[in-house]
Amino acid sequence: MVRGAGLIVLAALVGAVAWGGDPLTLPLAMLFPALWALTRRRVVTALVTAAYFLAASRGLPQGVANFYGSDLWTGLLLWFAASLSFVAVHTILWTKRRGWGRAVRFALAAVLMAVPPFGIIGWAHPLTAAGVLFSGWGWSGLAAAAAGLTVMTTRLWPAAALALGGFWLWSAAFWTEPALPDGFRSVDLEMGQSLGRDGTLERQRDLIATVMEAAWQGDSVVVLPESAIGFWTPSVERLWRAALYGSDITVVAGAALVDPQGYDNVLVEISAHEAGILYRERMPVPVSMWQPWRGFIGQGGGARAHLFANPVVELAGRRMAPLICYEQLVVWPFLQSMLHRPDAIVAAGNGWWTAGTTIVAIQNASTIAWARLFGLPLVTAFNT
Incomplete structure (x- = not known):
């Protein structure tokens, strides 16, 4: 019970900080697959996934209320509805069995949330952090980030986290905003x-x-x-x-x-x-x-x-x-x-x-x- 509660709180914290509006915090989202993999029961998996997504998309209720000129309840309803596909995909594909089978299942979830139809509401995708960790790498950087996300669901996640953290520090030290196109x-x-x-x-x-x-x-x-x-x-x-x-x-x-x-x-x-x-x-x-x-x-x-x-x-x-x-x-x-x-x-x-x-x-x-x-x-x- 305590372990599950701790994972839920950490997932919410990761979602809130990673998706706070600063590009350099995006790599924190790479911790989400580790939290997903560390759960021991499917119901906890659902709560961890929901905590991450809802924290990352926390601006939606207020935004909906602003758009429709309504009270916050309409926004809250759409906020929870928007989370359903993200939570369902990650919960259904979760498995108790450790190892690379679980990693493959997370990779499948990541693909499903990146493309339609599930990708239509595929907000807060951890793969977005590739641009911070592997700036200028192009498709190779995308592949490296995808591999890192996959390894984060295995017993090797501490080593993967250290490696990704090193790339993060290197990128932050030399970070520059994209230039405007000439003219x-x-x-x-x-x-x-x-x-x-x-x-x-x-x-x-x-x-x-x-x-x-x-x-x-x-x-x-x-x-x-x-x-x-x-x-x-x-x-x-x-x-x-x-x-x-x-x-x-x-x-x-x-x-x-x-x-x-x-x-x-x-x-x-x-x-x-x-x-x-x-x-x-x-x-x-x-x-x-x-x-x-x-x-x-x-x-x-x-x-x-x-x-x-x-x-x-x-x-x-x-x-x-x-x-x-x-x-x-x-x-x-x-x-x-x-x-x-x-x-x-x-x-x-x-x-x-x-x-x-x-x-x-x-x-x-x-x-x-x-x-x-x-x-x-x-x-x-x-x-x-």
């Missing part, structure tokens, strides 16, 4: 929930003025946050292209493309000469945006999920890996994009609803870690 400038906004919902001409002109001010140093590509432009229409396109006339500025901004069946959450590319959809989000936020059950009851609406579409896009002569908001919290969008050998990562988000939480900081930490793993420049733009 790129990001713009963070503080417009709260009005961003994307205020479709007035005055708002569009304010955004255009912000872009012009950001580009004064000669950067040719300016990135705005998710939802910055609001609804993407021919009128909005004409307004922006006219405003950019005579300049060589390219704007990348979040928008929504609406039709009778629903909408796409997109990034648009705008210049004086042309404009169009650059990227369609692969994984919108489940429940609040992506609502696939509507199709089964004959209703339209909700954001579409283009799960495996457009992993890289061409922008300013570069191959860019685009990521919008929620995609920065799960694993497969990063890995799918990396398979296409991008030159840089562009990440946009609209985090007004995360006020009072560390969700945006966690998104940034995750994106930074993946960029560092593959040695890629990174440009991010957020609204809060």
Whole structure:
């Protein structure tokens, strides 16, 4: 009983500290498989797994309450519901038998939580720490991190922990943030929930003025946050292209493309000469945006999920890996994009609803870690 309680408390502590919003704390998540393997009963395994996940995603209840303007109970319900797949996968695959069989089962759980369908809510994946432990190693670093996670479930876990700790200290001593791609400038906004919902001409002109001010140093590509432009229409396109006339500025901004069946959450590319959809989000936020059950009851609406579409896009002569908001919290969008050998990562988000939480900081930490793993420049733009 005491042993089980201790493992549960440690799992919660690991989840809370590892996923606090600082990239350098992410390697603590590598302790989770050891705690999972040290349990002796399946019910304790479930509680340890739940403690880790719930602590890591502790900002969700407040975020949901902010988004829906509801009380905290709605957020708490969705928080526990979100944990079910993570807990179920790790609990079902747990076994009393020690040895490499248990390690293989954890590896299977890690794979399942990295890809759809379970990976759709595969937050707090320990593999994200690869970017801190093995910066610049690319796929070799990912394999090393996966091997480390697997060994952490065996009797050799103390030796594995020491080895991973050594890599962690080395990385922390020489840690640097990813550089911006040459010629790129990001713009963070503080417009709260009005961003994307205020479709007035005055708002569009304010955004255009912000872009012009950001580009004064000669950067040719300016990135705005998710939802910055609001609804993407021919009128909005004409307004922006006219405003950019005579300049060589390219704007990348979040928008929504609406039709009778629903909408796409997109990034648009705008210049004086042309404009169009650059990227369609692969994984919108489940429940609040992506609502696939509507199709089964004959209703339209909700954001579409283009799960495996457009992993890289061409922008300013570069191959860019685009990521919008929620995609920065799960694993497969990063890995799918990396398979296409991008030159840089562009990440946009609209985090007004995360006020009072560390969700945006966690998104940034995750994106930074993946960029560092593959040695890629990174440009991010957020609204809060």
